[in-house]
Amino acid sequence: MDIIKGVPLTSYILLCSILFAIGALGVLYRRNALVIFMCIELMLNAVNLLMVAFSRYFNDSNAQVFVFFIMAVAAAEVSVGLAILMMVYRNTKTTDIDALSKLKY
Amino acid sequence: MITQYLFYFLTFVAIFSALLVVFSKNPIYSALYLIVTFFATAGHYFLLNAQFLAAVHVIVYAGAIMVLFIYVIMMLNLNKEVEPHKSTMLKVAATVCGGVLGLVLVAGLRETELTALSEYSNPSIGLIERLGNVLFGTYMVPFEISAVLFLSAMVGAVFLSKKTIH
Amino acid sequence: MFPLLLIFLPVLTALFIFVLPAAQSRMIAFAGAILSLLAVLLSFNTLHADATDVALSFSFNWLPSLGSNISFGIDGISMVLLLLTNILLPLIILTTFQRDIIKPKGYFSLMLLMQSALLGVFMATDGLVFYIFWELALIPIYFICLFWGGEGRQRITFKFFIYTLLGSLFMLVALIILFQHTTNHSFAIKDLYAAGASMTFDQQAWVFWFFFLAFAIKMPVFPFHTWQPDTYVNAPTQGTMLLSGIMLKMGTYGLIRWLLPMVPQAVSAYTDLVIILSIISVVYASAIAMAQVNFKRMIAYSSIAHVGLICAGIFSYKAEGIQGALAQMFAHGINVVGLFFICDIIQTNTGTDTMANLGGIRTVNQKFAFWFLITMLGSVALPLTNGFAGEFLLLNGIYQYNAWFAAIGGLTIILGAVYMLRGYQAIMLGETSSITTSFPALKLSETIVFIVIAGIIVISGIYPKIILDISAWDVQLIAH
Amino acid sequence: MLPIEIIYKIILILAVFTVTLVVAMYSTYAERKVAGFIQDRYGPNRAGPFGIFQPLADGLKMFTKQEFIPDSSDKQLFVLGPSLAMLTACMTGVVIPWGGDITIGDKIVKLQITDINIGILYLLGVVSVGVYGIMIGGWASNNKYSLLGALRASSQMISYEIALGLALISLIMMTGTLSLGEIVRQQDEGLANVVYQPLGFLIFLICAFAETNRAPFDLPESENELIGGYHTEYSSMKLGFYLFAEYINMFISSALIASLYFGGYNFPFQHSLGLEGNMLSMVQTFVFFMKVFFFIFFYMWVRWTLPRFRFDQLMNLGWKTLIPLAILNMFITGIVIGYKNGFFNF
Amino acid sequence: MQLTNRSKQVADTKMTWVERIYLPAIFKGMMITISHFFKKKVTYQYPEQKRDIAPVYRGQHVLKRDDHGAERCTACGLCAVACPAEAITMVAEERKKGDEKHYREEKYAGIYEINMLRCIFCGLCEEACPKEAIFLTDRIVPTTFHREDYIYGKDRLVEKMDERIDVSVRQTQNLANFKKNSEYAHNKLK
Amino acid sequence: MNEILIVAGLGVLTLLAEIFxxxxxxxxxxxxxxxxxxxxxxxxxxxxIYSSLNASVLNMLDFDRYAQSFVLLLTTIALLWVIINYNFFSDESNKADHLSLILFSMVGGFCMVSYTNFVMLFLGIEILSIPMYVLAGSNKRSLRSNEASLKYFLMGSFATGILLFGIALLYGSTGSFYVYDLRVKTTGADFVMTPMFTIGMVMLLSAMAFKSSAAPFHFWAPDVYTGSPSSVTSFMSTFVKTSALAAFMRLFYTALPYVPETFDRIFLILIIGSLFLGNIIAVFQTNAKRLLAYSSISHVGFMLMAIRFFSEPTSVASLFFYMAAYAITTLAAFMVLKIVEENSDGDVSISAFNGLVKRNPLLAGTLTIALLSMAGIPPLSGFFAKFNILYIALNHGYFWLVIVAILASLVGVYYYFKIVIAMFASEPVLTPITLTGKQKILLLLLTLLIVGMGLNSFVFDLIPS
Known part of the structure; x- marks a missing residue:
C-alpha cells in the first residue's frame, strides 16, 4: 500500500522549507507574542513534515520516532509558554512584545 | 496520479493557510488557519504512509495545543485586533529576512539529489507496531527521559499559574 | 630555596600586618623590609660561589601540562635589582613615619605584596612565572594608587593600568609564540632562548615588538609614556616611589634578561630604531621637564629622560652600556626616591609643589637644603655621585655603538643639570614666601632617610665598583 | 477495489449516516419521553401515536424559526461553529462495527465503513477536534455567557480527554490492537471487556459523559448560570445543529461503549442458536442496537438522577480522581499482562 | 418549635470510604429514578380530561347585570383603585334619557377595559366593588396571538342578556352576611 | 547514567517532600x-577520552571520559549553586518547585554532555531550557522577570526550531541520527558535501550558537540575564552555558570532526562577534548584571575558540578548564552581586557597589578577585583559562585571532575595573553589610577556588589530552 507515487522528495523539501520560512517570517513580522508562538509551532510543523518525508524515502522509522519526540516537546513547550504568557498578561494586560521594554536601558 | 493532485492540493492549502497565519490581523484567525495548516500536514502524513503520526499529529496539535491557544486567546479576549502599528521599516526588514531565509533554503535545496534512496518503499514503517518497537527498543532512553521533561513542564506551568501567597 | 624565602618573607609580613592591630602595621612592615634586606645582603656571599650562571636557584615542577616550572634564579643582574628593591622598601616605609596613613593595614600589606611580586619578576627564570609576577606587581600598585591616590585618581590610575596591561598582554602572546617553538614544550628561559634563536626573522620580529611594547610601556619610552606623569603626580608619595624607584626597572630589567638574548636577529635589526626612540625620549622628556612649573611633575619627566638613556645604553649591547644601565638603574632608584621624598616633605609642609610659589627654604631649614642638594647632584650625575658612573658608562656604550647617538644622548646631562638646578633654585634659594617662612625642621625618621640616601649616593659615587662588580661577570656573558 | 464493493460501501455509508441521524432525532424524543416517565409524566404524546412524530415537528419548527445572527458577532465563525460541531459528530461513526459480516452474492461485506488499524486513535482525534465547534461558536457570539460556556466546555473536554485516553490505553494494552473491529472480534471469543476492565469501563463511562457535555457534566450549558452556555446566541437550525450534534455524540459514544466494553454486536451463546450467515449478522446488529439504546437510555437516566457538578468539583474529579485512577488501572493491567506473559518468572 | 416530626439531626461527620466513592449512593439514586419510571403517571390529558377546579376559582371577569338586565357598574373606579396590577381602565359617562333600562344609575362606564395580560386574578376588584358589579368566574381566558386581543372591553366583559352567568357560588356566607347588613346591597340572596 | 537517575529521583523526591x-x-x-x-x-x-565509543547506555548516551568530566563539573556547579543560594528561596511556598526545576534541568545538562544521538541532544536542550524559562520568570510580580521569561522562551523556542530543521537536513543527507554514524559517513571517502548538508550544518551551528549566546545570536542574553532573579541568572550563566558549550564541542569531536575547518568563516564570525560585541557593549552598561551578561558573551567567544580549534590535543581540556574557571568565578561574582542587591533595595547598578570595600571588605575582595580572574589577570584561574585557549589558537596558526582576542579582553578589563573602581574609590552611601558565618566561609572558599584552580592544574589534567 504505497500511497504516494510520483512526487519527488525535492517537492517535499521545498514545501517544508517554504513553511519553515513562513514561520520564521511570522516570528520576525508579528508583535503579538501569542502569534509569534504560533509561528514557532508552524516551524516545528515544517520540521516534522520534513522528517516524515525523509523517513518515507529512507524507509526508516527512526525519523518518525523523532517526530514523535518533537511533538511531545512541543506540547510541553506550549504548556509552559502559555503559562508564561498568562503571567505576563496578568501583569501587563497585553501580549504585545513591544510593550515589554523594561529591560532596554 | 490522484495522489499527485492530492499532494498539490494539500501543499496549496498548507502554504496558503500558513501565510494567513502570519498575515491575519486577528489572533484567533491566525490560530484557526494554523489548525488548517496542521490538517493539511496531517494529510501529507497520510500520503507518506505515516498514519500513526497523522493521528497523533491531529490529537496533539489540533486537539491539544491549538485548543490551549484558542483557550488563551479567548480568555485574554484578544479579539480586538489591537496589534499596534509597527513601523514599516521593521515590517520590511522582517519580510526581507524571512524571504531571504526562504530563498536560501529553496535555492540551496532545490536540486537536492539523494543518493542511496531505496526505490522500494516499505509501507510498514509508519505502522504502530513498527514504531512501537523502535520507540520502546532503540529509543527507550529518550522515552524515559522525556518523562522528566513533562514533569518539569508540569511543575513549571503549575508554578507560574499558582497564586502567590503573601 | 632562597628565592622562595625572599618572595614569601614580604607575604608573611603582609599576613602579620593583617592579623595584628593597625597601629603596629608600620613597624611590622618596616621590620619585615629590613629582614628582607638582611636576607639579600647575606646572600651576597653565595653569589657566584660556584661559577654557574644561576647560583641561587629554585625549581619546582608546577604545571606539567604547560611545561612550566616555578623556577627562580639569582645572578648578578638580578642581584643589583634585588638589592635596590630591598634597600628602597625600608626607606619608603620609613618615609611614612611622619605621615598619617588611612587604612594602614591595607597600605603596607599592599606595598609588601608589591615587593614580593617585584622580587619574583627579578628572579624568575621561567616565562610563565615571569609573566605572572609581572602582572602581579601591577595589582597592588593599582590599588595603592586607586585607594590612597589624589584627585582624579580613578581615571588616571585606570589609564596607567590599561596601558601596562596592554603591553603585558602582548608580552603574553610573545611568550606563547616562543613556547610554541620550544622543542620540549617548556617555559624555561633557556629553552625560550633556544626557541627564539631558532625562529625565522619574521617571527622574531613579532616577538621582539611584543616584548618591547610591554617593556617600553613600563619604562616608559617616548610614544608610550603618556600615562606616566599623571600617574606619578596622582599616586600617593610611596606609590610614586615604588613606581619610579623600582617598578620602572622592571622594564629595563626585562630588556636585559628577556629581550636581548631572546631574539638575536630581530634585536640587531631594530636596535637603531629603538635607540632613536630612546634618544627622542631623552630629549623630549628633558625639554618638557624644563617647562614644568610643578616640581613633582618635573621629576616625573626627568625620570623618563633617565630611563630613555638607560634603554639606549642597553640596546647598544655593549658590556659598558649594560653595566652602565644597571648602575644607573640602581642610582636612579635611590635618587628618585630621595627627590620624591623631598617633594613630599615640601608638599606636606607648604601644601604646594608649584615651584613659583616656593622659595627661600634654605634660609629657613639649611639641613633640608643640604640633603636636597646632595640628592639633586646625584641626579644630575655630578662626578663622584652615583649618577655619574652610570651615565658615563651608558654614554660610553652608546658611543661605541654610534657616536652621534651618544652625542645627542649626552645632552641629557646638560639638560638635566639645567632643570634640576632651576628647580633647586626656585625652591630653596631666593626670597621666602609666606608659605615657606614657617618651614619646620626635619624629623628624625626623615633625617635617617636622607642620611641613607646621601650615603649611598656618595659611597657608590666615589667607589662605583661596589655595584658594578655584582653584575660584571654576568653582563659579560650576555654582552657582545 | 472493485466497483461493486464501492457501491456497497456507499450504501453502507449512507445507511450509517441515516441511522445516525434518525437515532439522534429520536433521541431527542426519547429524552423527553424518559424525562417524563421518570418524573411521572407521559412526555410528548400528541404528534402521532405516542407522539412519535414529535421530532419531525421539532425539526420543522427549527427550520422555520427566525434565523438570527447577532450584529457584533464574527459572522463567518458564527456559522462555522455549529457546522464544525455537526461535522465532527458525524465523522465518528465510520469506524464502528455495526454487525457481523454480510454475504451478498459471493462478496463478503463488513458492516463497518472502514476498519483502519488506528481506529481508536482516529476516534480520539476526531473527538479532540470536536471541541472547536463549541469554542468557535461560543467565541464568535461575542457574548459573555457564550464565552464562559465555551471556556468551560473546552477545559472540561480537554481535561476529561486525558482520562479517557488513559482508560483506553489499558484496554489497548489488553487487546493489543487499535482496530475497533478487531477488538469486537476478540470479545466474541472471550468475555466482554468490561469483565476484565471494570475500572477502565467506569472511567470511560464518566469521561464519555463529560465529553458529550451531558448531565451531570453539562456545565457549558448550565441554564441557571449561563442562560444557554455557548449556544446562547444561536437560534433556528444553527441551534439545532448544536443540539443535534450533542445527540449524535451521545449515540456514537453509546455505540463505542457497547463495542469496546460490552462485546459490540456479539451476544452470549450466539453460535449455539443455530443461526448462520446473514441471519446471524442481522440478529447481531439488532443486539448491538439494543445495547446502544440501553446506553442512550442510561445517559438520560443519569441525567434525571444526578445533580450538576460545580466547576471546581468537575476539575477535581477529572484531574485528581480519574487520571490517577486511570494510571493505576494502566499499571495494574500492565502487571497482569506481564505476569501472563511470564515477565515475572525469574 | 417543632413544626414536623421529620426533623433529622445533621452532623458534619467524616464520610467513610464507601460513602466517599459515591457509587453506592449513585446506584441508590438511579434505582429511585427508575422506580418512578414505572409508576403511574399523574398527567391529565387536558382537553379531554379536566381537573376539578375549586369553587372559588378565580378566572375571567364578568360585569354583571341586575335582574332587569341593566348594567350594575356605576363607574365609581374603586375596582381600578384596588387593582394591584393596574389592569383596569374605565371612562364614566352620564346616562342619557331613555337608557334607564340599560344602566341602573345615572352614571355608567362608557368604556371598561381589563388587560388580561396584566391581571393577576387576585379578586380584589371583586371585593372592592360596592355595586356587586364585577365578579371573577371559573372561565379561562383564552390565548391569542396578539397583545391587543388581551385587552377585554365591555363587549367581552359584560354578560350577555341571553346567557347570564351564575356567580352565586362566589357569594360566600361571609360575603352574604356582609352585604346583608349593608344598605347598599342590591343583589340580595334569594 | 547513575547521575541522571540520582538527580531525577532527587527532583521527584523534592516534589514529594512538598506534598508530605x-x-x-x-x-x-x-x-x-x-x-x-x-x-x-x-x-x-x-x-x-575517546575510549568508550561502544560502551554506551542503550546507544543513546555515552558516558565517556569527556561526558563524565563534564558531569562532574556540572554537578560541582549545581552543588555550589544550591549551597550559595540556600537562602534564595525566600518565598518558602515555592522552594520545592524551584529546587525540583533546577534538578530537572540538571538532567538535561547531563544528557547534553553525553548524547550520541540527536534525539538526546534535542531532548537535553529542552529539558535544560524549559525549567529555565520558568525560573527566569520566577519573580512573578516583577515585570522584568516576566519579560525575561517571555523573551527567553520565545527566543529559545525559535532556536529550537532552527536546531530541528538543521538536524532534519543532516538526517536527510546522511540517513542517521547517530553521531557515530554521521562520523563514519561524513568522513568517508565518497562523501560529498551537498547543499542540504551545508544548510543543515549552518542551521545547527546557528542554533547552538543561539543556545550558548554567541554573537550575533546573543541578543536575548542580556535581557534575560538582567531580568531574571540574580540566583537564576547565575545558574544560567554557569550551568546552562557550560552544558550548551559542552554539547557544542561534543558535536564535533564525536560526529563532525572536519566541520570547524570547513565552516571556518562562520566560526570566526561567531568568535570575533562575541568577543567584540560582548566586550564593547559591556563598556556602556551601568547595570552590573547586564554588564556581567555581556561579559559572559565575550567569554563565549573564548570558549568558541576552543571549539573551533578542537583538533588541537589540549582543546577539550582547555575548554573544560575555561568553563570550570568561568563558572566558579561567575558564581562568586553573582553571590556578591546578590548580597549587594539585597542590601541596596534591589539596585544592581554599578553605583550600588560604591564604596563596597568600606561596607564589607570581604565582599569587595571576593568580587575583585572574581573580576580580576574574568579579566584574565594572573595568577588567577581566568588567566590560565585564557592562556590555554590562546595557546591552542596560536598553535593552529591563528595569530591574528589571538591579537584580536587580546585587544578584546583589554576592553574587558576596562569595564571590570569600572566595578572595582566603584568599590574602592567611591564613597559608600549605604550602611555596612554584615555577613553570616556561612556566607563568609563560602566567599573564602570561592576565592580559594578561583586562585587555587589557577595555581594548580588538576582541573586541566582531568581530561587527558
Whole structure:
C-alpha cells in the first residue's frame, strides 16, 4: 500500500522549507507574542513534515520516532509558554512584545 | 496520479493557510488557519504512509495545543485586533529576512539529489507496531527521559499559574 | 630555596600586618623590609660561589601540562635589582613615619605584596612565572594608587593600568609564540632562548615588538609614556616611589634578561630604531621637564629622560652600556626616591609643589637644603655621585655603538643639570614666601632617610665598583 | 477495489449516516419521553401515536424559526461553529462495527465503513477536534455567557480527554490492537471487556459523559448560570445543529461503549442458536442496537438522577480522581499482562 | 418549635470510604429514578380530561347585570383603585334619557377595559366593588396571538342578556352576611 | 547514567517532600543528594577520552571520559549553586518547585554532555531550557522577570526550531541520527558535501550558537540575564552555558570532526562577534548584571575558540578548564552581586557597589578577585583559562585571532575595573553589610577556588589530552 507515487522528495523539501520560512517570517513580522508562538509551532510543523518525508524515502522509522519526540516537546513547550504568557498578561494586560521594554536601558 | 493532485492540493492549502497565519490581523484567525495548516500536514502524513503520526499529529496539535491557544486567546479576549502599528521599516526588514531565509533554503535545496534512496518503499514503517518497537527498543532512553521533561513542564506551568501567597 | 624565602618573607609580613592591630602595621612592615634586606645582603656571599650562571636557584615542577616550572634564579643582574628593591622598601616605609596613613593595614600589606611580586619578576627564570609576577606587581600598585591616590585618581590610575596591561598582554602572546617553538614544550628561559634563536626573522620580529611594547610601556619610552606623569603626580608619595624607584626597572630589567638574548636577529635589526626612540625620549622628556612649573611633575619627566638613556645604553649591547644601565638603574632608584621624598616633605609642609610659589627654604631649614642638594647632584650625575658612573658608562656604550647617538644622548646631562638646578633654585634659594617662612625642621625618621640616601649616593659615587662588580661577570656573558 | 464493493460501501455509508441521524432525532424524543416517565409524566404524546412524530415537528419548527445572527458577532465563525460541531459528530461513526459480516452474492461485506488499524486513535482525534465547534461558536457570539460556556466546555473536554485516553490505553494494552473491529472480534471469543476492565469501563463511562457535555457534566450549558452556555446566541437550525450534534455524540459514544466494553454486536451463546450467515449478522446488529439504546437510555437516566457538578468539583474529579485512577488501572493491567506473559518468572 | 416530626439531626461527620466513592449512593439514586419510571403517571390529558377546579376559582371577569338586565357598574373606579396590577381602565359617562333600562344609575362606564395580560386574578376588584358589579368566574381566558386581543372591553366583559352567568357560588356566607347588613346591597340572596 | 537517575529521583523526591510537608528538609536532602551525585561522578571518572565509543547506555548516551568530566563539573556547579543560594528561596511556598526545576534541568545538562544521538541532544536542550524559562520568570510580580521569561522562551523556542530543521537536513543527507554514524559517513571517502548538508550544518551551528549566546545570536542574553532573579541568572550563566558549550564541542569531536575547518568563516564570525560585541557593549552598561551578561558573551567567544580549534590535543581540556574557571568565578561574582542587591533595595547598578570595600571588605575582595580572574589577570584561574585557549589558537596558526582576542579582553578589563573602581574609590552611601558565618566561609572558599584552580592544574589534567 504505497500511497504516494510520483512526487519527488525535492517537492517535499521545498514545501517544508517554504513553511519553515513562513514561520520564521511570522516570528520576525508579528508583535503579538501569542502569534509569534504560533509561528514557532508552524516551524516545528515544517520540521516534522520534513522528517516524515525523509523517513518515507529512507524507509526508516527512526525519523518518525523523532517526530514523535518533537511533538511531545512541543506540547510541553506550549504548556509552559502559555503559562508564561498568562503571567505576563496578568501583569501587563497585553501580549504585545513591544510593550515589554523594561529591560532596554 | 490522484495522489499527485492530492499532494498539490494539500501543499496549496498548507502554504496558503500558513501565510494567513502570519498575515491575519486577528489572533484567533491566525490560530484557526494554523489548525488548517496542521490538517493539511496531517494529510501529507497520510500520503507518506505515516498514519500513526497523522493521528497523533491531529490529537496533539489540533486537539491539544491549538485548543490551549484558542483557550488563551479567548480568555485574554484578544479579539480586538489591537496589534499596534509597527513601523514599516521593521515590517520590511522582517519580510526581507524571512524571504531571504526562504530563498536560501529553496535555492540551496532545490536540486537536492539523494543518493542511496531505496526505490522500494516499505509501507510498514509508519505502522504502530513498527514504531512501537523502535520507540520502546532503540529509543527507550529518550522515552524515559522525556518523562522528566513533562514533569518539569508540569511543575513549571503549575508554578507560574499558582497564586502567590503573601 | 632562597628565592622562595625572599618572595614569601614580604607575604608573611603582609599576613602579620593583617592579623595584628593597625597601629603596629608600620613597624611590622618596616621590620619585615629590613629582614628582607638582611636576607639579600647575606646572600651576597653565595653569589657566584660556584661559577654557574644561576647560583641561587629554585625549581619546582608546577604545571606539567604547560611545561612550566616555578623556577627562580639569582645572578648578578638580578642581584643589583634585588638589592635596590630591598634597600628602597625600608626607606619608603620609613618615609611614612611622619605621615598619617588611612587604612594602614591595607597600605603596607599592599606595598609588601608589591615587593614580593617585584622580587619574583627579578628572579624568575621561567616565562610563565615571569609573566605572572609581572602582572602581579601591577595589582597592588593599582590599588595603592586607586585607594590612597589624589584627585582624579580613578581615571588616571585606570589609564596607567590599561596601558601596562596592554603591553603585558602582548608580552603574553610573545611568550606563547616562543613556547610554541620550544622543542620540549617548556617555559624555561633557556629553552625560550633556544626557541627564539631558532625562529625565522619574521617571527622574531613579532616577538621582539611584543616584548618591547610591554617593556617600553613600563619604562616608559617616548610614544608610550603618556600615562606616566599623571600617574606619578596622582599616586600617593610611596606609590610614586615604588613606581619610579623600582617598578620602572622592571622594564629595563626585562630588556636585559628577556629581550636581548631572546631574539638575536630581530634585536640587531631594530636596535637603531629603538635607540632613536630612546634618544627622542631623552630629549623630549628633558625639554618638557624644563617647562614644568610643578616640581613633582618635573621629576616625573626627568625620570623618563633617565630611563630613555638607560634603554639606549642597553640596546647598544655593549658590556659598558649594560653595566652602565644597571648602575644607573640602581642610582636612579635611590635618587628618585630621595627627590620624591623631598617633594613630599615640601608638599606636606607648604601644601604646594608649584615651584613659583616656593622659595627661600634654605634660609629657613639649611639641613633640608643640604640633603636636597646632595640628592639633586646625584641626579644630575655630578662626578663622584652615583649618577655619574652610570651615565658615563651608558654614554660610553652608546658611543661605541654610534657616536652621534651618544652625542645627542649626552645632552641629557646638560639638560638635566639645567632643570634640576632651576628647580633647586626656585625652591630653596631666593626670597621666602609666606608659605615657606614657617618651614619646620626635619624629623628624625626623615633625617635617617636622607642620611641613607646621601650615603649611598656618595659611597657608590666615589667607589662605583661596589655595584658594578655584582653584575660584571654576568653582563659579560650576555654582552657582545 | 472493485466497483461493486464501492457501491456497497456507499450504501453502507449512507445507511450509517441515516441511522445516525434518525437515532439522534429520536433521541431527542426519547429524552423527553424518559424525562417524563421518570418524573411521572407521559412526555410528548400528541404528534402521532405516542407522539412519535414529535421530532419531525421539532425539526420543522427549527427550520422555520427566525434565523438570527447577532450584529457584533464574527459572522463567518458564527456559522462555522455549529457546522464544525455537526461535522465532527458525524465523522465518528465510520469506524464502528455495526454487525457481523454480510454475504451478498459471493462478496463478503463488513458492516463497518472502514476498519483502519488506528481506529481508536482516529476516534480520539476526531473527538479532540470536536471541541472547536463549541469554542468557535461560543467565541464568535461575542457574548459573555457564550464565552464562559465555551471556556468551560473546552477545559472540561480537554481535561476529561486525558482520562479517557488513559482508560483506553489499558484496554489497548489488553487487546493489543487499535482496530475497533478487531477488538469486537476478540470479545466474541472471550468475555466482554468490561469483565476484565471494570475500572477502565467506569472511567470511560464518566469521561464519555463529560465529553458529550451531558448531565451531570453539562456545565457549558448550565441554564441557571449561563442562560444557554455557548449556544446562547444561536437560534433556528444553527441551534439545532448544536443540539443535534450533542445527540449524535451521545449515540456514537453509546455505540463505542457497547463495542469496546460490552462485546459490540456479539451476544452470549450466539453460535449455539443455530443461526448462520446473514441471519446471524442481522440478529447481531439488532443486539448491538439494543445495547446502544440501553446506553442512550442510561445517559438520560443519569441525567434525571444526578445533580450538576460545580466547576471546581468537575476539575477535581477529572484531574485528581480519574487520571490517577486511570494510571493505576494502566499499571495494574500492565502487571497482569506481564505476569501472563511470564515477565515475572525469574 | 417543632413544626414536623421529620426533623433529622445533621452532623458534619467524616464520610467513610464507601460513602466517599459515591457509587453506592449513585446506584441508590438511579434505582429511585427508575422506580418512578414505572409508576403511574399523574398527567391529565387536558382537553379531554379536566381537573376539578375549586369553587372559588378565580378566572375571567364578568360585569354583571341586575335582574332587569341593566348594567350594575356605576363607574365609581374603586375596582381600578384596588387593582394591584393596574389592569383596569374605565371612562364614566352620564346616562342619557331613555337608557334607564340599560344602566341602573345615572352614571355608567362608557368604556371598561381589563388587560388580561396584566391581571393577576387576585379578586380584589371583586371585593372592592360596592355595586356587586364585577365578579371573577371559573372561565379561562383564552390565548391569542396578539397583545391587543388581551385587552377585554365591555363587549367581552359584560354578560350577555341571553346567557347570564351564575356567580352565586362566589357569594360566600361571609360575603352574604356582609352585604346583608349593608344598605347598599342590591343583589340580595334569594 | 547513575547521575541522571540520582538527580531525577532527587527532583521527584523534592516534589514529594512538598506534598508530605517536609519542607524544612528539602534543601539538606538536595545538598546531600547532590553530594552523592558528585561522589558517584567522581568515582566513575576514568578511562580515556575517546575510549568508550561502544560502551554506551542503550546507544543513546555515552558516558565517556569527556561526558563524565563534564558531569562532574556540572554537578560541582549545581552543588555550589544550591549551597550559595540556600537562602534564595525566600518565598518558602515555592522552594520545592524551584529546587525540583533546577534538578530537572540538571538532567538535561547531563544528557547534553553525553548524547550520541540527536534525539538526546534535542531532548537535553529542552529539558535544560524549559525549567529555565520558568525560573527566569520566577519573580512573578516583577515585570522584568516576566519579560525575561517571555523573551527567553520565545527566543529559545525559535532556536529550537532552527536546531530541528538543521538536524532534519543532516538526517536527510546522511540517513542517521547517530553521531557515530554521521562520523563514519561524513568522513568517508565518497562523501560529498551537498547543499542540504551545508544548510543543515549552518542551521545547527546557528542554533547552538543561539543556545550558548554567541554573537550575533546573543541578543536575548542580556535581557534575560538582567531580568531574571540574580540566583537564576547565575545558574544560567554557569550551568546552562557550560552544558550548551559542552554539547557544542561534543558535536564535533564525536560526529563532525572536519566541520570547524570547513565552516571556518562562520566560526570566526561567531568568535570575533562575541568577543567584540560582548566586550564593547559591556563598556556602556551601568547595570552590573547586564554588564556581567555581556561579559559572559565575550567569554563565549573564548570558549568558541576552543571549539573551533578542537583538533588541537589540549582543546577539550582547555575548554573544560575555561568553563570550570568561568563558572566558579561567575558564581562568586553573582553571590556578591546578590548580597549587594539585597542590601541596596534591589539596585544592581554599578553605583550600588560604591564604596563596597568600606561596607564589607570581604565582599569587595571576593568580587575583585572574581573580576580580576574574568579579566584574565594572573595568577588567577581566568588567566590560565585564557592562556590555554590562546595557546591552542596560536598553535593552529591563528595569530591574528589571538591579537584580536587580546585587544578584546583589554576592553574587558576596562569595564571590570569600572566595578572595582566603584568599590574602592567611591564613597559608600549605604550602611555596612554584615555577613553570616556561612556566607563568609563560602566567599573564602570561592576565592580559594578561583586562585587555587589557577595555581594548580588538576582541573586541566582531568581530561587527558
Amino acid at each position: 510537608s517536609f519542607k524544612k528538609f528539602i534543601a539538606p536532602i538536595v545538598i546531600a543528594g547532590l553530594l552523592a551525585t558528585w561522589v558517584v561522578a567522581a568515582l566513575e571518572l576514568n578511562g580515556n
